[in-house]
Every structure is written in structure tokens, then in C-alpha cells.
Amino acid sequence: MxxxxxxxxxxxxxxxxxxxxxxxxxxxxxxxxxxxxxxxxxxxxxxxxxxxxxxxxxxxxxxxxxxxxxxxxxxxxxxxxxxxxxxxxxxxxxxxxxxxxxxxxxxxxxxxxxxxxxxxxxxxxxxxxxxxxxxxxxxxxxxxxxxxxxxxxxxxxxxxxxxxxxxxxxxxxxxxxxxxxxxxxxxxxxxxxxxxxxxxxxxxxxxxxxxxxxxxxxxxxxxxxxxxxxxxxxxxxxxxEQDVAGFESMLARYAVETGIDTELLAAKILGRWRNGNPLTLAPAAQGTRLPDAELNNFDFVSPAPATDDTLGLTCPIGAHIRRNNPRDAAVIGTDSTHHRILRRSMPYGPQYDPSQPDNHARGLIGYFINASIRNQFEFLSSEWNLAPDFVKSATSPEGPAAGNAVYNISGEDVLVGVNDPATSSFTLAGKGPKGSANRTLRGFSRLVTTRGGVYCFxxxxxxxxxxxxxxxxxxxxxxxxxxxxxxxxxxx
Known part of the structure; x- marks a missing residue:
């Protein structure tokens, strides 16, 4: 057909x-x-x-x-x-x-x-x-x-x-x-x-x-x-279920440790600013929200040094959007086209008010749609979200002296990974051979807890x-x- x-x-x-x-x-x-x-x-x-x-x-x-x-x-x-x-x-x-x-x-x-x-x-x-x-x-x-x-x-x-x-x-x-x-x-x-x-x-x-x-x-x-x-x-x-207070507390902690603004740090973790603008297109500041049709008009690899982000210097390789859609980056599992999923989700629970903390359950609910749960949803979850070694060796147009992608990612996905303070890590890449200029955030907890699931047809x-x-x-x-x-x- x-x-x-x-x-x-x-x-x-x-x-x-x-x-x-x-x-x-x-x-x-x-x-x-x-x-x-x-x-x-x-x-x-x-x-x-x-x-x-x-x-x-x-x-x-x-x-x-x-x-x-x-x-x-x-x-x-x-x-x-x-x-x-x-x-x-x-x-x-x-x-x-x-x-x-x-x-x-x-x-x-x-x-x-x-x-x-x-x-x-x-x-x-x-x-x-x-x-x-x-x-x-x-x-x-x-x-x-x-x-x-x-x-x-x-x-x-x-x-x-x-x-x-x-x-x-x-x-x-x-x-x-x-x-x-x-x-x-x-x-x-x-x-x-x-x-x-x-x-x-x-x-x-x-x-x-x-x-x-x-x-x-x-x-x-x-x-x-x-x-x-x-x-x-x-x-x-x-x-x-999402730990909103824990997420905001984590941002505040690492903003102090790294000297990075909390909103930029939030963008580094996701790969997009909170208004949806991708770091690749808006690396320095959130700016005015781009038209919806432009929000996905970018890749991570380019022959031109000015626009290439093979090393994750602008959008970290471990950022949520790069783990779930590596686009043209070199990764295991053929390429991102073979592992795409559709998301049909919506928040549940009341919005969190930091001035009035509460213990209400809140999070995201919905469907991840695909023709093969094993090759799409489970592959993304296990091979790309829960492991850093899905990235293949790759250098930027500047050559090995600037670094290699395999050194510029660590740990599991910050947002959906099984993160334990004893082992969790997230790499902010810097330019230098073998990750020599990298900074790594450590010691954060799991932010999203599964409260239910069904494999459906x-x-x-x-x-x-x-x-x-x-x-x-x-x-x-x-x-x-x-x-x-x-x-x-x-x-x-």
C-alpha cells in the first residue's frame, strides 16, 4: 500500500x-x-x-x-x-x-x-x-x-x-x-x-x-x-507526575553553581527556551516567540562552523529535544526518522504557584503513538533517554581540537531519566579536546514519576x-x- x-x-x-x-x-x-x-x-x-x-x-x-x-x-x-x-x-x-x-x-x-x-x-x-x-x-x-x-x-x-x-x-x-x-x-x-x-x-x-x-x-x-x-x-x-518545586529548586541551585541564568539553564536542559524558541535559533536570549512554522527549522550539524552544533556547545547533546529527535546528528539506531513518535498529551492537576506551595498531584497525561512500541517508544526511552552512549564519535568543522561529541554528554535525560543524586549528571559542553572544557551538573533527583501506563492498540x-x-x-x-x-x- x-x-x-x-x-x-x-x-x-x-x-x-x-x-x-x-x-x-x-x-x-x-x-x-x-x-x-x-x-x-x-x-x-x-x-x-x-x-x-x-x-x-x-x-x-x-x-x-x-x-x-x-x-x-x-x-x-x-x-x-x-x-x-x-x-x-x-x-x-x-x-x-x-x-x-x-x-x-x-x-x-x-x-x-x-x-x-x-x-x-x-x-x-x-x-x-x-x-x-x-x-x-x-x-x-x-x-x-x-x-x-x-x-x-x-x-x-x-x-x-x-x-x-x-x-x-x-x-x-x-x-x-x-x-x-x-x-x-x-x-x-x-x-x-x-x-x-x-x-x-x-x-x-x-x-x-x-x-x-x-x-x-x-x-x-x-x-x-x-x-x-x-x-x-x-x-x-x-x-x-512532575515535581515542579523540585525542578525550580534544581534550576536555582545550579544557576548559582555555574553562574548561568536560570532561564538559560532551563533552556539548556530542554533544548528550547520556555516560550518554545530553540537554542539553535536563539542561542543567547529567549527573544520574541518565533512563528510556529519556524520553531523546527533547524538541524544540529552543518559544514559551516558558525552554524554547526555537532558538539552541543549551543544546545547540549543531552538536552531533552536532542535525545528524542537527534535530527541529523550521528547516533545509533539508523537515524531519527526511524524512531519518531506522535505525542497527544495535556497537563493534569492545578498549576503550581511558588508563592503558595502545595502537594497536589500534577503532571502530564496522554498518548505516545507509533506503529512499533519496541522500535519507537521503547527505543527512545531506553537507548536515547536513559543512556549517553547513543551518540557516535563526531567532530565539528574545526576538527578534533575543538572536541568530540562522545565526550560531551553524560547521564540520563534530566527531565524523564531515572536520576539518582548519587549518579546523576548533565554535561554543559565547552570547546576543547576530549571534553577538557566541559562542566558537569551532578547530584539531582528524578523529576518525573510514572503514575500509570498502558500499552494500547x-x-x-x-x-x-x-x-x-x-x-x-x-x-x-x-x-x-x-x-x-x-x-x-x-x-x-
């Missing part, structure tokens, strides 16, 4: 487009009656019985008051009737699930972030079957009205384990004060973004986010049965209807004939 042949009516919209909304509510559900759940799924697809219809990627005009999307865990698909042979064709990480010890260790969900400490019943992956997400444009009344109709429809089919709300902050900021949702990949064949002009970053093949389409390696991810194998996707749902619209009729038919499967008729999933 061609990258550009995307059936917009068959794709759940949150995969291809983020919603510009102010409110979100995520329902965590367990299936109590599979047949009744099948009827619920069908009603949600069609918008029957007064329920909102699952939102597809076909643009709706005028903009609706709410958007609805649904996804399933591996145990949820099993509860709906998929057989073990079929589930074995799914992404290996998805089969394990977020609460599996191997998954948790891979992404750094250890210590207080370990699954046994997760809230809302999310610690028991076997009982978490469905995530149903509702996004409301701006009306809390609309969100509550839809939620009431959904809860009435849940009766006799699913049980609500937990509900987590999110609220967008002014200027699209998060609790740490940064603007978020900036560097989203441009997907080949996806609808153009209505407000933002395309940026200068290479577009990414649709198969990096949708099954059944060609991916960056020239292959195709598929699953069994074939009805679920086109226009579906995977996602990782995360509830990430977003079926296509046709896939949802297949699941609905599957349970209606008693879950009878022809796994052997499916396997003979369908190619096995592509593995990198």
Missing part, C-alpha cells in the same frame, strides 16, 4: 491529528460482558443510541464540541475474542504490556515509578482492557454531558476502573513552564495541519504510525487477523466493527486460515 493512500474515514483521528482542545477525560475500563461490549463498540462507531461517534481523520466542519477515540490492551483484545496465535502476531512489547517487568525496566519504570505503585488499578494490567478518551473543545458542560451518556452506556458491558482528566494551560504550556507539542512529525499522506505550515524536518512515512503502510525501512507492520492490519496503530498511555474503524461482530459471533476464529492468507508482521 502506498504511503499516500490513507483512508481518512478508516483512521481514528488522534493518530494523524492532535486536537486543539482545552479539556480531556480518559476512561480506564475493564470488560465485564464481551457480547455487550461488542454492541457498545458498534454503537460508538456509528454514533447510535445518543452516543458520540468515534472521531475519524476526516475533518469535521464546524469543529465539534467533543472528540472520541478508543483503544485496547492485549488483555482487552483477548477478552473480545482474539486468539493466542493472533495476538502473537502483534508488536512484542504490546504483548508484554506496560506492567510487565521487562517493559518497566526498559522504559525506566522502576522505584517509585514501578507498576506496583501505579494509581487507579493500572498496576494490574490484566484487568485494564479499554481506554476511552474524550476531548472537549472548550466546554466543561459538553464534557460532562458526553461523560454521563457514556457512563449510562457502560452499564452491563464494562466497569470504570479509573478516570483521569486533563486541562490545557494558557499558551500550551506544561507544569515545568515550557510550551509543548511543538516538534510533531509531518506524516506523508496525512491531512495538512490547518494552522501550522510544514517545517523543514524530513516528512515521515505513514507506516511509522499506521499498520499496513510502508515504513521508513521499506517494510510494513501487519497483524492477524487481516481486519486489524490496516490503518490501525499502537500507543503508550502515560500518567507522568488503536484499531481502524473497520477493525472496530470487526471486533464488534467478533464477540457477537462468539469469538470464533480461523487462525490457521488467517495465517496462511496473511503475511506475518514485518520485523526490523
Amino acid at each position: 502506498s504511503d499516500v493512500a490513507i483512508d481518512l474515514d478508516d483512521v481514528q483521528d488522534t493518530i494523524l491529528r492532535g486536537y486543539r482542545v482545552n479539556l480531556a477525560r480518559h476512561f480506564v475500563l475493564t470488560i465485564t460482558d464481551a457480547a455487550a461490549t461488542g454492541k457498545l463498540i458498534a454503537a460508538l462507531v456509528r454514533g447510535d443510541n445518543g452516543l458520540p461517534a468515534i472521531t475519524t481523520a476526516r475533518r469535521i466542519v464546524p469543529k465539534p464540541a467533543v472528540f472520541i477515540n478508543i483503544c485496547f490492551s492485549a488483555s482487552g483484545l483477548a477478552a473480545l475474542g482474539l486468539g493466542a496465535d493472533q495476538l502473537a502476531s502483534f508488536d512484542a512489547a504490546f504483548q508484554r504490556g506496560a506492567t510487565d517487568p521487562a517493559s518497566a525496566a526498559t522504559v525506566g519504570d522502576v522505584g517509585l515509578s514501578a507498576p506496583q505503585h501505579w494509581i487507579g488499578g493500572l498496576h494490574d494490567g490484566a484487568q485494564v482492557h479499554i481506554l476511552l478518551s474524550v476531548w472537549a473543545t472548550e466546554s466543561s458542560a459538553a464534557l460532562e454531558g458526553v461523560s454521563a451518556r457514556l457512563r449510562a452506556a457502560f452499564a452491563g458491558s464494562v466497569t470504570e476502573l479509573y478516570t483521569q482528566d486533563g486541562t490545557e494551560f494558557p499558551d500550551s504550556t506544561v507544569h515545568f513552564g515550557y510550551r509543548h507539542g511543538i516538534a510533531q512529525p509531518t506524516i506523508i499522506g496525512a491531512p495538512p495541519r490547518k494552522r501550522d505550515a510544514p517545517d523543514a524536518q524530513p516528512p515521515v512515512p505513514a507506516g511509522e504510525f499506521l499498520l499496513g503502510h510502508t515504513n521508513a525501512a521499506g517494510g510494513t507492520y501487519r497483524v492477524l487477523p487481516v481486519e486489524l492490519s490496516t490503518n490501525s496503530s499502537y500507543a503508550v498511555f502515560r500518567i507522568l 488503536f484499531p481502524s474503524i473497520k477493525g472496530l466493527l470487526y471486533l464488534a461482530q467478533l464477540v457477537a459471533a462468539g469469538g470464533a476464529q480461523e487462525a490457521a486460515s488467517d495465517a496462511a492468507a496473511s503475511p506475518m508482521p514485518y520485523q526490523r
